[in-house]
Amino acid sequence: MASDVGTREYGPSDFIAAGARGLNGRVQVRAKERSFGGLSLLSVSGQPLEIMLEPEAGEVPLIDFIFIGGGDFAYRNEGVWVPLEATLVVAPNGISRHLRLTGEWSFVAARVPREAMEAFVPELPSSIGTFAKRSLLDCSMQEFVSTVLESAQRASSIESYAVEQLVLEMGGALLLDRMGGGWSQGSPKAVLRDRAMAVIAQQCSDPELNPARVAHAVQSSLRQLQVVFSDAGTSVAAEIRRQRARLARSLLMDSRYDVLGIEQLAERSGFGTTMSMRRALTELYGSGPRELRRCRGGAAAVVAQ
Incomplete structure (x- = not known):
């Protein structure tokens, strides 16, 4: 199981070493x-400073969710400071x-x-998203992260696993929420496809999920939805299969699920049989x-583009 490796505190000397001024x-x-x-x-606070943030060599690619609590932030773009x-x-x-x-x-x-x-969303965004208005979900996630950081208690293995999953x-x-509700503005067809992709991502582990149920969930006819996906060079069924494969791969690459057999993983990923899961993964x-x-963690595991 995942474990809480403890708490680290950083002070001025650490930031100076990282190039802060x-x-x-x-x-x-x-x-x-x-x-x-x-x-x-992470929780970070301080007085006015400038710093260059760069990923460390060999660092695992990350998605950062940053909740700003106070102060003014700006970034340098082609020599000009742009307010964030x-x-x-x-x-x-x-x-x-x-x-x-x-x-x-x-x-x-x-x-x-x-x-x-990858197991939670149909497609990861490629550009930074900035949002001035906050939703209930945003505030809830910020509150949870802040509460965990403020606690001085060391987490048990079960608690650590629960925090990670939450x-x-x-x-x-x-x-x-952000992608389906306006991460990027698009045509009505694109919006409909995004909504359908969100449903697929959320419900792909349900073996009963099929194109008709997706169409019903987004209040569209199956024919209309099939046309929208066809225009994008795919199909509803193919995206359901693809998302189930991504979920299956995430479980296979996580050592915590080594206790599950292949049949159990296929069931948990929404596949009807191990053969259908094997075909989709291949x-x-x-x-x-x-x-x-x-080949977990090795070069032999091919990552889908």
Whole structure:
């Protein structure tokens, strides 16, 4: 099971080593980090400073959910400081920017491996999303992350696993909400397809999910929905199969599910049989379930584009 590896505290010297520069002559900042499995939670606050944030060499690709609690944030773009007018920032490739933070600033963040989110959303965003208006889901995720960070208690293995899963599910739901409800504006057909993809991502583990049920969930006729997917070069059934394969792969790549046999994994992923799961995994990743599990973390596991 995932384990809480403890709490790390960071002070001015850590930020100076990372290239931070205090705008008032001194670097005044403090941070706290807690890790659960493959994700980490952060709370950071301080006085005005500038810092360049870059991913570390060999770092696992991350999605950052950043909840801004106070202060003014700006990023440097082609030599010009651009105000970041947002209370929520979703960075699908992590934050890699020259930032200026002024006033009494603070934020909390959840840093989640991109691969872990593949089982929760039909498609990961490629560009940074900034949101000025907050939803109930945003606020709930921020409150949960803040509460976990404020606690001085060390998490048990079960608690650590629960925290990790809750953050993943809230992050996945937040992405679905933002993507399906206006992450990007598109044509009516694109909006309908996004809504259908969100339903597929949420319900793919249900073996009873089929194109007709997806059409009913998005209040569309099956014929209309099939046309929308056909125009995008795919089909509703193919996307259901693809999403089930992504879920199956995420379970196979997670050592916590090694206690489950292939038949159990197929059932949990929404496949009717192990043969259908094997075919879908081979089509999408070039390897069957046993090969993916055996090559976990290695170069032999093919990642779908």
